[in-house]
Every structure is written in structure tokens, then in C-alpha cells.
Amino acid sequence: MAFSVGNPVNTALMLYIIYRVNSILFPPVKPPTAIPHDFRDGYSWMPKSHPPTMLYKAATFALLRFIALTTYTPKTLAPFNGVNGQRILLAINGVVFDVSRGRNFYGPEGMYANFAGRDASRGMAKQSFDEEMLTDIDRPLDKLQDLTPSEIENMNGWIDHFSSKYTVCGRLVNEDEV
Amino acid sequence: MPLSSYVVTDDLTVLLGLSAAALFLLQNLYKPQPLIHPILLGRQSDVAPVRNPRESAVYRNYSTSAMGRLPLRPAAGIQTVLDLVRADVDSPRTLWSTKITNTQLLARVKACASGIDKLGKFQAGESKVLFLLNDGLDFLIADLAFAAKSITTMTISSPELLAKVLDNHPPSAIITDVVFLPHIVEQIYDIDQHHHTTVIVVGDPGSVGAKLAKEMDLLKFSDIEKEGASDPVDLSPPTDVNHVFTIAFSKTPSGTGFQAVQFTQQNLTAGVAATRSLLPVSSPFTPLDTIVSAFSLSTPYGRTIAYTAVYEGTCLATLNSAQIFTGNEGVRLDAPGALEDINSSSTFPIPSPTILFVKPEHVISLTSSILNASSSGSWLSGWGWRHKVAHAIEGFITKESLWDRFVFDAARVKVLGEGAGTLRALIATGGYTPAETLTPARIAFSIPYVNAVSSDLACGPLFASYPHDLQIHPSSEEGGEFENIAHVGAPTISLEVKLVSVDDVAIEEGKDPIGEVYVRGPPAGTLLGENNQKGENWLPTGYRGKVQPNGCFKVVPQNK
Numbered sequence: 001m002a003f004s005v006g007n008p009v010n011t012a013l014m015l016y017i018i019y020r021v022n023s024i025l026f027p028p029v030k031p032p033t034a035i036p037h038d039f040r041d042g043y044s045w046m047p048k049s050h051p052p053t054m055l056y057k058a059a060t061f062a063l064l065r066f067i068a069l070t071t072y073t074p075k076t077l078a079p080f081n082g083v084n085g086q087r088i089l090l091a092i093n094g095v096v097f098d099v100s101r102g103r104n105f106y107g108p109e110g111m112y113a114n115f116a117g118r119d120a121s122r123g124m125a126k127q128s129f130d131e132e133m134l135t136d137i138d139r140p141l142d143k144l145q146d147l148t149p150s151e152i153e154n155m156n157g158w159i160d161h162f163s164s165k166y167t168v169c170g171r172l173v174n175e176d177e178v
Numbered sequence: 179m180p181l182s183s184y185v186v187t188d189d190l191t192v193l194l195g196l197s198a199a200a201l202f203l204l205q206n207l208y209k210p211q212p213l214i215h216p217i218l219l220g221r222q223s224d225v226a227p228v229r230n231p232r233e234s235a236v237y238r239n240y241s242t243s244a245m246g247r248l249p250l251r252p253a254a255g256i257q258t259v260l261d262l263v264r265a266d267v268d269s270p271r272t273l274w275s276t277k278i279t280n281t282q283l284l285a286r287v288k289a290c291a292s293g294i295d296k297l298g299k300f301q302a303g304e305s306k307v308l309f310l311l312n313d314g315l316d317f318l319i320a321d322l323a324f325a326a327k328s329i330t331t332m333t334i335s336s337p338e339l340l341a342k343v344l345d346n347h348p349p350s351a352i353i354t355d356v357v358f359l360p361h362i363v364e365q366i367y368d369i370d371q372h373h374h375t376t377v378i379v380v381g382d383p384g385s386v387g388a389k390l391a392k393e394m395d396l397l398k399f400s401d402i403e404k405e406g407a408s409d410p411v412d413l414s415p416p417t418d419v420n421h422v423f424t425i426a427f428s429k430t431p432s433g434t435g436f437q438a439v440q441f442t443q444q445n446l447t448a449g450v451a452a453t454r455s456l457l458p459v460s461s462p463f464t465p466l467d468t469i470v471s472a473f474s475l476s477t478p479y480g481r482t483i484a485y486t487a488v489y490e491g492t493c494l495a496t497l498n499s500a501q502i503f504t505g506n507e508g509v510r511l512d513a514p515g516a517l518e519d520i521n522s523s524s525t526f527p528i529p530s531p532t533i534l535f536v537k538p539e540h541v542i543s544l545t546s547s548i549l550n551a552s553s554s555g556s557w558l559s560g561w562g563w564r565h566k567v568a569h570a571i572e573g574f575i576t577k578e579s580l581w582d583r584f585v586f587d588a589a590r591v592k593v594l595g596e597g598a599g600t601l602r603a604l605i606a607t608g609g610y611t612p613a614e615t616l617t618p619a620r621i622a623f624s625i626p627y628v629n630a631v632s633s634d635l636a637c638g639p640l641f642a643s644y645p646h647d648l649q650i651h652p653s654s655e656e657g658g659e660f661e662n663i664a665h666v667g668a669p670t671i672s673l674e675v676k677l678v679s680v681d682d683v684a685i686e687e688g689k690d691p692i693g694e695v696y697v698r699g700p701p702a703g704t705l706l707g708e709n710n711q712k713g714e715n716w717l718p719t720g721y722r723g724k725v726q727p728n729g730c731f732k733v734v735p736q737n738k
Contacts, residue, residue: 031650
């Protein structure tokens with residue numbers, strides 16, 4: 001069973017083994033000279049471009065805001081609960097968010113369906129989804145006066161979260177303030 | 179001859195075939211796994227979708243945006259600076275030269291606060307006390323005691339600023355070390371303030387003090403504490419977190435004049451929250467750690483590090499270079515000086531350091547010493563280096579590999595002393611680490627290495643790189659001021675950053691935004707004399723920065 005160079009299969013295998021052992025014992029150390037643009041191409045990668053940012057042009061925004069911000073009352077907000085495939089809206093502290101993208105949560109079969117089309121401020125502050133957190137549509141909006149500072153902070157935290165995740169599309173006021 | 183007579187297989191073939199297969203599997207399956215998945219390194223800051231003209235978008239740390247709000251404190255319930263001394267964590271630890279528990283520390287603070295009350299010289303909310311103390315437990319106790327009494331403390335980052343500060347903002351009292359006392363007295367006499375200013379001395383002023391006490395109001399700090407120990411004050415009514423707790427005077431980034439930055443207690447707790455986030459979540463600060471810092475307590479960053487140590491219950495010491503008020507020239511951080519400086523922490527009776535907060539000069543000098551020691555110490559060092567670099571390219575590094583045991587551990591012990599094995603994290607703050615020292619430093623230490631930037635305008639770091647980030651980017655052909663500097667990562671968790679005076683056209687074309695760095699957030703203080711009615715609160719840091727597509731920043735001081 002001696003190794004003879006004349007045997008091509010054995011030679012090929014032997015060369016392959018020598019090559020592998022060499023790369024295990026003496027691994028390559030040159031970092032890549034071209035920066036890979038995908039994480040699968042290399043560890044030291046860099047995305048190809050910056051995340052897109054839009055330049056704020058004051059006039060455009062004022063126009064958009066004028067068009068897009070509607071005033072809702074508890075009665076006009078209530079239909080927007082996603083039941084018949086329409087948009088799902090909810091309000092926190094007078095700001096109305098369009099949460100249609102979160103249909104799984106806020107839609108008719110969702111965990112937080114209670115909040116759809118309603119003022120969710122108290123529920124957000126007290127971290128509860130109970131029916132008691134909601135004020136009846138016929139009654140004036142919950143003034144939230146008995147909330148503790150930490151509950152108000154919690155509610156503001158939710159407003160930040162909703163502002164970054166969903167779009168603001170209006171404000172919620174009482175019937176007589178329209 | 180037919181082909182089959184060439185393809186002769188025998189037992190040797192089988193053996194070789196099996197070995198080849200085994201080697202193939204070995205190499206492919208036992209590839210080192212990166213310490214952090216590279217996909218996470220591609221998006222380290224969260225970018226706002228809209229930007230103002232001539233400004234970049236607002237950048238925040240990516241993990242902050244998941245939380246939604248900039249953290250104001252390290253944990254719920256830590257409202258004031260005194261809350262950072264947690265009474266429920268009570269194991270003894272050594273702060274500089276004193277072994278003390280949190281309960282004992284609070285007792286001393288209460289005694290000191292009561293002594294200050296008894297002096298009757300200070301009015302809460304109005305009086306200011308100038309701290310010209312070197313780092314030590316007395317600094318912390320005095321700081322906490324004055325904070326408990328709502329008396330603002332002032333610190334200066336360099337003795338050169340003393341004259342200007344005494345002129346423009348005369349304090350009701352000055353607290354200083356015995357060593358620096360003669361200099362103070364000179365200055366006070368110069369400006370004829372010696373009748374209005376009380377001088378409190380830490381340590382024993384001896385006969386000099388006795389002579390001075392006849393002409394001016396000179397008190398001993400230990401006397402104040404002793405007086406108050408008989409009926410320590412009750413600290414339960416908490417002070418207002420928005421009360422200005424300290425004013426830090428430092429040189430402006432352009433080098434002319436000085437800037438005064440006010441910090442409230444909330445700024446400091448937010449800074450502590452940011453500093454805690456420097457270490458990876460899997461290995462945070464614990465009471466078993468020992469922190470050694472090169473930053474003086476008279477700077478906001480050094481103060482924040484010290485309070486983080488107090489909060490986490492770790493041992494703490496500062497290096498010689500952080501002692502500002504000695505009356506001598508400061509410590510020079512050139513190559514041999516930096517090494518000596520690091521080893522100066524061994525004069526304190528602390529356990530061997532586990533976490534170092536140092537400057538890039540220290541890192542550069544330590545790295546070259548360790549690598550020189552390793553190459554002269556062992557013939558395997560070149561081979562070990564090669565393996566470690568190969569692993570680092572894949573994103574993996576460890577202190578426990580075979581190569582460390584044979585080659586690098588001995589070198590580390592030679593340079594850092596017996597305690598080299600305990601070191602587990604290195605945080606270099608300064609922002610000007612050269613890119614070419616990054617890989618050698620990472621390999622020489624083989625521990626999580628954080629590159630950070632601080633400023634005298636904010637408590638805690640401004641930017642910090644991710645500790646397990648081992649990426650190496652080749653320099654591009656463009657060159658420029660940012661070329662040879664290592665990146666400093668994303669903004670820390672409590673801050674928002676934007677670049678001002680950027681080239682709009684270049685950004686729209688997709689190039690990296692370059693501009694002046696402005697910050698905003700809970701740890702940032704406010705400049706004295708400015709009111710915040712403008713509402714925007716953006717502070718110029720004096721750095722110029724560039725953002726990479728993965729959200730990491732590179733910064734240089736503005737006027738170099």
C-alpha cells in the first residue's frame with residue numbers, strides 16, 4: 001500500500017489533502033480589498049447606500065398637512081373599526097392614527113379590537129385592553145385628569161411608538177368643538 | 179492503454195479519500211462563528227425619514243428606536259443622583275483607597291450634608307461651590323452632600339481656567355486638596371476675594387493652614403463631617419431633578435476662552451444609562467468588576483463613569499493622568515508615559531482592573547508593547563497572529579484560544595502585570611484612534627473593544643462602537659480628513675445626533691453626509707446663560723463628522 005506518484009487518483013487526493021492542511025495551518029490573512037455590499041458576501045460589509053431621506057420642503061408639507069389631517073369626533077371615528085374592510089383608526093390623546101396595517105391586532109378578530117375606532121388614551125396609559133378603559137361614544141371625551149404622572153409618561157411613550165410605526169391622519173375632538 | 183488502467187484504486191486511495199473528506203468537513207463545519215451576526219452591523223443607527231435643508235437627518239441608536247424613547251435613567255426609580263447610591267445593594271467594594279458599602283457611603287454623605295447645614299454659609303439653589311479636588315472618595319461624598327442640599331457645584335477641567343472662573347463666577351466656597359492650597363490662596367488674594375470666599379480643605383493643611391486661618395475663612399473637610407456625624411440629616415425629601423446640580427467649565431473646542439455647561443441631575447442619570455449600555459447585554463457591569471478610568475471627575479464624562487461605578491457597585495480607581503490639581507505639569511501620554519499611567523492604578527488597593535476607560539494614546543502604546551512582547555517572547559507569535567487575524571476577518575475573537583495560552587497571555591502579563599488575565603473590556607474614548615491600530619488592538623487584547631467619543635457638553639459618551647464589532651474596512655481612494663480614523667459607531671442610546679452645514683447636492687447623489695456634529699438628548703447639558711425657549715436644544719459639539727451607510731460615524735475635532 002505504498003504511495004506512488006504514478007497512481008493518478010492517489011496523487012490527486014494527496015495534493016488535495018496537502019492543500020487543505022495548508023489552508024488550515026496557514027489561513028489566508030489578507031482582508032478583502034473590495035468592500036462587500038451584502039452580509040452574505042463577507043463579514044466586513046457595508047450597505048451600498050444610505051437609507052433614503054426626504055428633504056423637507058416647508059410648502060409641500062403644509063399642503064400635505066392641510067389635506068391629510070381631518071377632524072374626527074367620537075361618533076365619526078367609531079365606524080373606522082375595520083369590520084367592513086374599511087380603514088382602522090384609533091386615537092390617543094386627541095391624535096388619530098391610521099393603524100390599518102396592523103389589522104391583525106386592531107382588526108375585528110384582533111387582540112386589541114376594542115380600541116378600533118375609539119379613543120384608546122386611558123387604555124394605553126393604564127396598559128389595559130378592558131372595555132372599562134373606553135368611554136361611550138355618546139359621552140364627552142375622557143379628560144384623563146386622574147392619571148398618575150407615570151401613566152401619562154406611559155401614554156406618551158405609546159404615542160411615540162405609534163407615531164413612528166403608523167401614520168397620523170387626524171385629530172379627535174368633542175362634538176361641540178368641531 | 180484504456181483509461182481504466184490509469185484509474186487504479188487500492189487501499190491507500192480509500193484512506194486518502196476518507197482523509198480528504200474529513201478535512202473538507204472539518205474546515206467547512208468548524209468555521210468560527212462571528213460574535214455578532216453581520217446583518218446587525220449593517221444598520222447601527224436609525225435614520226429619520228425627513229431632513230431639513232443644509233442638515234442631515236436625525237440619527238439615533240437603532241436599539242433606542244425599538245424602545246421608542248430616549249432613556250432618562252438607568253432603571254425606574256432612579257430619579258436623583260443620590261438614588262444612584264443603591265441602599266439595597268450592600269456588598270463592600272473599594273473606591274480608590276477605601277473599602278466601603280453603599281450604606282456607609284450614604285451615612286457619610288448625610289453627615290457631610292448635616293455639617294454643611296450647620297456652617298450656615300450656603301443657600302440652597304443660590305450658592306455655588308467650586309471643586310478643585312483631585313479624584314477620590316472625598317470628591318464623591320462632597321458632591322453628593324452638596325447635591326442633597328441643592329447647592330450647585332462647579333468644576334473646571336484644567337487649572338488654567340481658574341483665574342477666569344474666579345473672576346466671572348465667584349463661588350461662595352472653594353473645596354480643594356492640601357496640595358493645591360497655595361495656588362488657590364494666591365489666586366484669591368489676587369482678586370481680593372479672600373474675605374468673601376470660604377475655603378474648605380481636604381486633608382490636613384498643617385501649619386500653613388493654621389496661619390491662613392487667621393486671615394481667611396479656612397475649614398477642614400473632616401471637621402465638617404465630624405460635626406455633622408452627630409445628627410445626620412434626613413435625605414428623604416428628594417431634590418428637584420431639574421435643579422442644576424453642577425456646572426462644568428472647560429476649554430471651548432476652538433481653544434479660545436471657556437464654556438460653561440450646566441447639568442441637572444436628570445442629565446447625569448441619563449448619562450449613567452448611556453454608559454451602562456457600552457458593554458454588551460450578555461456581559462454587563464456587575465459588582466465583581468473593577469473600573470479604572472483615565473478621565474477626571476472634574477469632567478462630565480469622568481463624573482458619569484464614576485457614578486456608573488457607584489451605581490453598579492463596582493470598585494473604582496482613576497489614573498495619574500486624571501489628577502488635575504497637583505500643582506505640577508500634567509502627565510504626558512507619549513509612549514512610555516501612557517504605560518506608566520495605566521500601571522499607576524496598582525497603587526490603589528483595588529482588585530485587578532476588569533474594565534478600562536482609557537484614551538487612544540493608552541491603547542496605542544499598550545498594543546505595541548503587547549505585540550512587541552509577544553514577538554520577542556515566543557517563536558509561535560507570527561503563526562498565532564496569523565490565525566487570530568484570520569478569525570477576526572470572519573468576525574470572531576476570543577481570549578481563550580490556544581494561541582492566547584501559548585503566545586499572547588504571557589505578553590499581556592509582561593505589560594500589564596499579574597492582573598492582565600482579568601481584563602474583560604476596553605473602552606477607548608477620544609475618537610481619534612487610527613484605523614491601522616484597530617486590528618492589532620483587537621487582537622492584542624482579544625476582549626470586547628469599544629471606540630467611543632465624549633464631549634464636555636454631555637454626561638456620558640456621545641458615540642460608541644458596538645463591542646463585538648470586528649469589521650475592517652479598507653481605506654477608500656478618496657482620502658480626506660476622515661480617512662485614517664477608526665469609526666466610532668452609532669450615537670449612544672440616549673442621544674440624537676444630526677450633521678449641520680452639509681452639502682445637499684452630495685447627499686442627494688448618495689454620498690456620505692459630512693458636517694458639524696450637533697447633539698440633543700437627556701444627557702446633554704445646557705450652555706450657561708442660554709435659555710431654551712427656542713425649543714430645539716441642539717448643542718454644537720465642536721466635532722466634524724461623517725456618516726457611513728451602515729450608520730456609523732467618524733469624527734474629528736473641528737479646528738484641527
